[in-house]
Amino acid sequence: MTAPAGIRLPAAERRSALIDAGLRAFSAGSYSGATTAQIAREAGVSEPILYRHFASKRELYFSCLDEAWGRIRERIDESIEELGPEEGWRCIGPATMREVKVLLPSLWMQAITEAGEDAEIRSHVRAHMREVHDFFADVLRRVQREGGIHPERNVDAEAWIFIAGSLLMSVADRLGGPLGAEDFDAIKSERFRWLSGAG
Numbered sequence: 001m002t003a004p005a006g007i008r009l010p011a012a013e014r015r016s017a018l019i020d021a022g023l024r025a026f027s028a029g030s031y032s033g034a035t036t037a038q039i040a041r042e043a044g045v046s047e048p049i050l051y052r053h054f055a056s057k058r059e060l061y062f063s064c065l066d067e068a069w070g071r072i073r074e075r076i077d078e079s080i081e082e083l084g085p086e087e088g089w090r091c092i093g094p095a096t097m098r099e100v101k102v103l104l105p106s107l108w109m110q111a112i113t114e115a116g117e118d119a120e121i122r123s124h125v126r127a128h129m130r131e132v133h134d135f136f137a138d139v140l141r142r143v144q145r146e147g148g149i150h151p152e153r154n155v156d157a158e159a160w161i162f163i164a165g166s167l168l169m170s171v172a173d174r175l176g177g178p179l180g181a182e183d184f185d186a187i188k189s190e191r192f193r194w195l196s197g198a199g
Helices: 011-028 036-043 047-053 057-083 085-091 094-099 104-115 119-145 155-175 181-196
Strands: none
Touching: 011 036, 011 047, 011 057, 011 104, 036 047, 036 057, 057 085, 057 104, 057 119, 085 119, 104 119, 104 155, 119 155, 155 181
């Protein structure tokens, strides 16, 4: 949401516009390559206005990361509410992330790159990825209780495998290969087959 020139947005809407602009900038480029000036311009505000809402680019990035995860989590929760855990969890995957127009693994990959030099990013992303893991492990545990996942499958390990697969998606997205949509569909199908105990 970019404000038309001369239109003054309420603070909450302006903050939301800055996060949306940040998500676009970070998803399309990189943490190091995106500038606060570029993000402010994209949101239709001045750079000093951006700094009234976020003390640093790092703080804006953290807000973007949390917003991206919030959107995806909401979509998954809605699917589970509508379809039940046994069917709803199957929406988890690359398509879900693209539907909400946020490639969360791309943001993770950027954070991992920056983490070697920035202890705050390292700490925030470590806690963030643990939260994502725990959410997926809980979803899988619910499905397992209802009989949709084989009782011998380790749902904590499977949640980490999901995160690893998501990072692989980011690699393919950034490189333009070597994996395509059909490869990810095959991987997803194989994981479902394994989890259900079908083979």
